[in-house]
Amino acid sequence: MWAAAYLIGGGCSDDSFIDFRAGVIALGREWYERVLASPDGLADHPVVRQAAIEADDGTLFAESVNYVASEAYEQVTGGDDDAFYEAMKARRHSAVGVDEARGS
Structure with a gap:
């Protein structure tokens, strides 16, 4: 590619x-x-x-396509980019298997 x-x-x-x-x-x-x-x-x-x-x-x-998720998050929640990335971080940590893979 x-x-x-x-x-x-x-x-x-x-x-x-x-x-x-x-x-x-x-x-x-x-x-x-x-x-x-x-x-x-x-x-x-x-x-x-x-x-x-x-x-x-x-x-x-199409650089702007890279930001579709954060823009949709803003529209739905009223949050900003920081809120989007915090939500993604929280989701990543609560994903099934993530904590087990780290041994915690």
Whole structure:
């Protein structure tokens, strides 16, 4: 997948790959699974084809998708980013098996 991101974006840093992965996820489960199985298949997606025609090297690099969960949390609870991350931390600690794996 990184090679596909590199080709589409004209380069790809670690941070850029996170944004690329978010863009692929935003395409939906079917495309996400297709890309995982065969990243070259991404060349068949209409968005990628159009981006190639337009020389748009930013397509699929969707940083904002990385923040969807925290924004939804804000809208539902009225909490802010700090509250979201605290809730995630609390959830992670109460997850089944987490405490047992740590030996506590």
